[in-house]
Amino acid sequence: MTPRRTSASATRRLAPAAAGVSRLRRLLGPLGSHLVLIFFAFTALAPLALVAINTLKTHREVVRSPLAVPGEPHWDNFELAWRYGQFSRGFVNSALLSGTAVVTVLVCATLAGYVLARRRVRHWRAVTIYFMLAMTVPIQLFLFPLYYFFARVLGLLGSLYGVGVVLAALNMPLAVFLMRAFFLAVPEQLEEAARIDGANTVRVLWSVLIPPVRPGLITVAVIVGLQAWNEFLITRTFLGQESITATLGLLSMNGTFTDNMSVMMAGTLLMIVPPLLFFVLVQRYFIEGLISGALKG
């Protein structure tokens, strides 16, 4: 039963005279809150809409009024943005980078999450606290020696796979806590039954425990994938020009297209649409991941 309905029926029972006031409030309450909610929805979306309506204009039209609807559509703005933002390379590289990070995190965090959830090792408490602290260490604390090691010792500067693994390591604590929470929700009897039948640990994990935690795997993949796709500091520092990502491609356009703002907006829209579409498709897993990461992690 929703609280609103309860309050109305309770009021009617207690004081018939107040029923009129209550009916008014019942009508105005939702309206008022919708107005406030819509106002905030507008502030969230308006800047994105502003980008969209300026993509098909000429630069002169943008300068005259960024709010006006475009006259004749200039589709070639997208063509120019695609070329100068190097998006055909950028999107492939971003996908490789995020893919590497996601696969690495899924393998490592599943194994670790299982061990921590079942407390299979004596030092589970120390490991848990280590991951909690690792989650909040500033990148600046390890960036400089890591860069030195990564670039000079391993010679991995510009390597998408190398940077993907680094991003996996940064997201590891959150992923481990998420997987731990999902494993905790699986009844232990399921595992015991398989063990009695003689299955070893790898088999138990693979064929008994993975199926029930599949939503967890998707959640982790979605969160880490978006995180890696959007990452800036590590990508910018560790990847050179030869392995430009979509993000770095857009950044390289910034400042050189001040005289052609509509092309700049077309490039920006190219960066807005894919993550938004992805988010709409997987929003259930994404929101679940945010919530359990913050409340249960």
Added chain:
Amino acid sequence: MRRWSFQYYLLLAPAVLLSVAVVLAPGLMTAYVAFTDWNGVSLSMNWIGTVNFEKIFADRVFWQALGNNIRWTLLFLTVPVGIGLLTAMLLLKRGRTRTVYQMIYLGPYVLAPVTNAILWLNIILNPVSGLLRHVRHLFPRDSPLAPLRSPLGSPDTALYFVAMVDIWHYWGFLTVIYLAALRQTPQELVEAATVEGAGVLQLFRFIYLPTILPTVLLMFVIITIFSFLTFEYVYIMTGGGPAHGSEMLSTYAYTLAFNALQYGKAAATGLVMSFFGLAASMFYVWMSRREVSA
């Protein structure tokens, strides 16, 4: 159970080793480098004690950055928290529309900071093509928004406009978290209070707030930690300028390391930043200790 233990350490190893190699080992190295004169390139590294710390503490820019980080923290502890709580409370009573609102609010949150920063830089704050220029006649003549320049161009306003963009991108996350916490409030309590005639504010103060207090506090801790680490929006939108007006400890350290090749001073700044993060993390671990031992 004991004889399986080694096998389980093996399962734990990839995650732990990866984190140790990328985060812990370089982190410890930074702690060492902070006391040396290493420039990040040469092989010579001499122990010089606390000289790097004395140098950054004597630098006016360091204190300006620290002040800006504190200002940033205060902004983030109030504005997005307020919007998040308000919208979450209003969403609590919505039915089917709740999901739609949540998705809209998270829109900016799922976009790359680079995308968001470039969007605001070009189509809103830009002094030639931006929306602000187009509507500048709405502001009084002496306001920083009135003349033909970007509010990011003034040392007095740059920080607040960068923070505004970051807050625009961030608050939807808090709405989702607070809403999830609010929904865990026992329904009997809400009904009982409503029968007793509690108004909306009283309901929030006496029924909802006590339930979500742990979440609100946890978010305070997380916001504090990440406010001392904030980097992307500042670096992309102003680079810490103008005249260090929006300088943060993170941009200060980054510039020292990669532009000035003063790794020792950068490492010392990194250590100071970690100190704030660590203090907040300790608090965080202490708060979640129930979870760990549960």
